[in-house]
Amino acid sequence: MARYHNLRVYHLALAQVTDVAHLAPRFGDMTSQMRRAAVSVVANLAEGAGRGSDADFVRHLRISRGSNDELAAQLAITAALGHDVAALAQRNDDIGRMLSGLLRSLGTG
Numbered sequence: 001m002a003r004y005h006n007l008r009v010y011h012l013a014l015a016q017v018t019d020v021a022h023l024a025p026r027f028g029d030m031t032s033q034m035r036r037a038a039v040s041v042v043a044n045l046a047e048g049a050g051r052g053s054d055a056d057f058v059r060h061l062r063i064s065r066g067s068n069d070e071l072a073a074q075l076a077i078t079a080a081l082g083h084d085v086a087a088l089a090q091r092n093d094d095i096g097r098m099l100s101g102l103l104r105s106l107g108t109g
Contacts, residue, residue: 004049009098013041013068016095019088020071023078034074040067041095058108065099068092 004010020038041064048060075089
């Protein structure tokens with residue numbers, strides 16, 4: 001189990017939170033859902049790594065991946081409404097792939 005601040009995916013997810021926060025003023029009610037999902041990715045990476053066991057880390061990685069998928073759906077809705085979120089959607093996809101790869105490396109992917 002890695003320390004979360006040493007994980008590249010943690011830093012990408014943290015940047016994703018910032019990107020979502022900058023988008024937020026334009027999207028009304030969906031704003032809080034997008035922020036919560038983005039923050040959940042980061043928070044679950046940190047919490048899982050801090051729990052001290054691989055089993056807990058895996059469980060939190062799965063939650064993190066689910067939150068990242070939730071944000072992906074919200075970004076798709078945002079794009080369907082005509083907003084350019086292509087760069088953020090690409091980062092979100094990269095984060096999802098990294099989370100899945102991390103789970104595979106732990107033998108649970």
